[in-house]
Amino acid sequence: MRENLLFHWNRIREKLWVKPLLVSLLSVAFAFLATLADQTNASVWVPDVSTDSIETLLNLVTSSMLVIAMFAVGAMVTAYASASNSATPRAFSVVLADDTSQNALSVFIGVFIYGAVSLVALQNDLYEHAGRFALFVVSVLVFALVILTFIRWMDSIARLGRMGNTIDKVEVAVAASFVSRLKQPYLGGKPGSNSTTLQGVPLVLSKVGYLQRVDMPSLQACAEKFDIEIEMVVLPGKFCTPANPVAFIQGSPQQQIDCLAELAAAFYLADQRTYDQDPRFGLIVLCEIASRALSPAVNDPGTAIDVIGTATRLFHQWASGDNSPDDTVVYDRISVPSIREVDMFDDAFNGLARDAAGTVEVSIRLQKAFVAMAGFGNPAIRSACLEHSRRALARNELAMTLPEDIEAVRRASLCK
Structure with missing residues (x-):
């Protein structure tokens, strides 16, 4: 389960829209959470903040954030293009997953939405005495967050897409893949025989593509269900076609046939290779x-x-x-080549x-x-x-x- 979640999380990190969407939803929630202050006794001791001062701050945030967000997107696209052109297109995914740039863009878009929603709510008298003070405090904190994020992002974007930075990011990705493989040299299975004459029913995949990952827990569960042994002959990163088997199934003849479709679903093919299980x-x-x-x-x-x-x-x-x-052999029914x-x-x-x-x-x-x-x-x-x-x-x-x-x-x- 952990391996599956980590694999899908890494794919999500490569999507540029995910973090901005999450931060946008949180910004709307924060705009309305300020109304909870009106349901407490805070209005007795908090100062009365004028609506005009809050509107001025929100107008400043709203008008500037959209411009900064557009500038951020332009700078990031330029950096991504530079990384692909000067290094290699295969390095694009690790540059795209840069957390600092994604976080900065998310903050800029989220603050813009926060300012717009809060301004509309304020002009429609959604906040009372305590709510206006809470909205003012949150807006000041948000404004400070924007300044800090922008300064940190400018330091990062000056390096993003540069050759040295791209090489460093690839090195980090490879090092993480090495750590994972060294921890489980056979992906948690048994050492494979590396023989060229394997016995059993060949498992072939109907698609063509690179093997991105192998769902070892699913393979083990299927092997236990059908009482079979699995001898893998490929590793993640292999280019697979229907002409070449990815594994051989050993067990009773009928069990070998019945489990093929279920086993094939545990092999993930895609158009490109990834760093996760492919050092x-x-x-x-x-x-x-x-x-x-x-x-x-x-x-x-x-x-x-x-x-x-x-x-x-x-x-x-x-x-x-x-x-x-x-x-340690976690999947005792699966043999994996080294x-x-x-x-x-x-x-x-x-x-x-x-x-x-x-x-x-x-x-x-x-x-x-x-x-x-x-x-x-x-x-x-x-x-x-x-x-x-x-x-x-x-x-x-x-x-x-x-x-x-x-x-x-x-x-x-x-x-x-």
């Missing part, structure tokens, strides 16, 4: 950012070097967490090494990163570092024309 997707996004920075049109090797440093930190996190995984470090290295460095083959400073930094990651104490990561160091050096030898550059890269590599 490799973030590595692909980082590689795309570096490749675009190395294109002749951009020619920004510094960004590629920044991405290499980011990938090194992430693999250090993976190597450190991989030493003590949680081997994620391979060599595949993660392919995602993170293949495109980068190809596009940096002729750039000596990036190639040297890449080789130094391989040397550093080889010392993390993870045998699989060390093996991947040796292979990718060899490949990158072979590309350098083909792309570079100056022998001194090739020798400098060779000295920095693991292939000395």
Whole structure:
């Protein structure tokens, strides 16, 4: 249940209209809650606030908030476009989920609605003595909230959409995905056999798309209901088609057939990949950012070097967490294949090494990163570092024309 809620909450966070709608509803509620003060004895001791002073404050709030909200939307759209164009369109979702910008836009729209509703209610004598004072206090607090929010948002929007900020947000998303996968290396199931000759009835999906997530609790419940075993052959991030099975069902023949439709509903397919259960997707996004920075049109090797440093930190996190995984089997009827470090290295460095083959400073930094990651104490990561160091050096030898550059890269590599 927690995993389902977290997955849907992350999808909701990517919708720009959700928070403004919620804050708008709350603003209307606050405008009418001020009338509750008239049902108490507060009118005996609170000062009498004139209607004109409250109207002046509400008019100021209402007239300015709509303009600020429109300005906020324009600035956010510009930042989102900058993130997609300068980094990669695959980074758009993490930039769109920026809480500071969404909160600021929500406050601006909510305060505008609050001011309009409160002004209409005030002009129609909805508030009495205590209610006017309560409305005045709330309006002053709302005005202060707007000022603080605007100052904080201006500091954030100056960075939103910038390359460094986008890389940082992708790193945070990948790190969170790493933590989740390291906690449950097999998504809570049993280790898969990784065999190419699996027995049982193949489970195929009728749709085509990327596997965003697997509803493990539903699979376990279905397996217990039909008394079957499930051997998954794909992980989230896989591009699935009806021609390729996602799992094999083992049990009595009739039970295998009866449960197929129910099992298929636990596999969520969509047009795009997400970061939640797919650690490799973030590595692909980082590689795309570096490749675009190395294109002749951009020619920004510094960004590629920044991405290499980011990938090194992430693999250090993976190597450190991989030493003590949680081997608790929550779903004992489901076998899940492991994620391979060599595949993660392919995602993170293949495109980068190809596009940096002729750039000596990036190639040297890449080789130094391989040397550093080889010392993390993870045998699989060390093996991947040796292979990718060899490949990158072979590309350098083909792309570079100056022998001194090739020798400098060779000295920095693991292939000395």
